[in-house]
Amino acid sequence: MAELRDMYDEVAPPSPQVLAEGRARLLTATREDGRRSVRPRRYRGLLAVALTGTVATATAAGAVAIMAQGSDVGGPREIQQVSARDVLTRAAAVARMEPELKPRPDQYLFTRSQDTWGPGAVTPGKPKGQRTRQVWERADGSVPGLLRTSCWRRPASTCDTPLVNEDAPKNQPVPAPGSYLWTVRELPKLLKLWGDQLNAPAPSPSTDPSIEAWSAPHDLVHQGYLPPRLRAQVFEFLADVPGVRVDENATDPLGRPGIALSKDNRNLRQELIFDRRTYRFLGSRDLPLGPRAKITDWTEQPEGAGFELARTILEVKVVDRLPT
Known part of the structure; x- marks a missing residue:
């Protein structure tokens, strides 16, 4: 026992991120009611898709057709459907496991992220540009x-x-509109507003309410930090948006394998990318659907649209002041 106690003292405890990912993997191995199955299951559902599935076709309902092997030896192979709702529901559950930052009004949220743009953002071996962004934002937006x-x-x-x-x-x-504390206070009202607009009749045949219902929350998640409980509410809201495409063979700007959920907003495809194993949110990406910029020097980020732009969050923490 003394040796075990010494070993415990010498080993550093796991980080909150490692713990969250471990809980997420445990979540994917359990039934929806959170209980372990004591009997062999015929199909492993979304976990099997995340580990061994291959994308076949993205339908208008946002589902991907996957071939799943039966647990019986020599059993038949059947088609399973993995939907955007499945991914977003699990992503919401994973988000709620993460620790929450609670800055005071006079503190700053520090976010370190990486932007990647150009064809190389989605096509390996092609030119691309990238840079790391560090952002300090006052929690109440007063300065x-x-x-x-x-x-x-x-x-x-x-x-x-x-x-x-x-x-x-x-x-x-104060808090200023758009600031962290303002967003925390107003986001439930915004989700209700977007939901009412989504369920209301379209003002014209050419208007699709689901585009705004996807675009506004997408931008909110893309731009900065949201408390895990509110990010989970956003994912649950997006689970009800129709027409979301699923790409299980996507990668984030760091090259990590992921599942991308996307919807077209006029000439722009807006993606949210989740870890393929844990369903943790990794980042976002915008893909132009119209004419693409003809640029040979991608060391600088071009102005305007017409090129791929991806962003992934590397670090978020609370600090007391701006850097000198």
């Missing part, structure tokens, strides 16, 4: 934040850009 990235043409140096909302009035209320 400007800061964006720090590598300088164009001088990648070894960093350049700082103040994050100022020039459209905001001088005497705007």
Whole structure:
């Protein structure tokens, strides 16, 4: 026992991220009611899809046809459907397992992410550009934040850009619209509003309410940090949006295997990417559907649309002040 106690003291405890991923893997191995199955199951459902499935066809309902092997030796092979709802429901459950950051109004949320753009963002071996973004945002939005990235043409140096909302009035209320604390307070109302718009009759035959119902929450998840409980609510809301495509053979900007859920917004395909094994949210990607930019130098991010842009979050934490 003494040796075991010494070993315990010498080994560092696992990080919250490792614990969350372990819980996620356990979740995928259990039934929907959370209980272990004591009998051999004929099919392993979404877990088998995540480990061995191959994408066949993305349907308008957002389902992917997967061949699943029966547990009986020599048993028949049958088609199983993996839907966007399945992925988003599990992603919501995984999100709720993550620890929540709770900044004070006078503290800052620090987010480190990586942007990748150009054909190489989705096509290995093609030209691409990338840079790391560091963002400090005041929790209540009462003072400007800061964006720090590598300088164009001088990648070894960093350049700082103040994050100022020039459209905001001088005497705007606190928390400021768009800030972290404002989003935490208003997101449940926004989800209800988007849900009402989704369920209401379309104002015209050419209007698709599901596009806005996907686009607005997508941008919210794409842009910054949301508390796990609210991110889970967003995923559960998106599970009810019709016409979401599923691509189980996607990769995130870091090359990690994932499941991409996407919907077309006019000339832009907006994707959310989840880990193929744990269903943890990895990042997002925008793919142009119209004419693509004809650019040979991808070291600088082009202005406007017409090129692939992917983003993945690398780190989020709470800090007391802006960097000097």
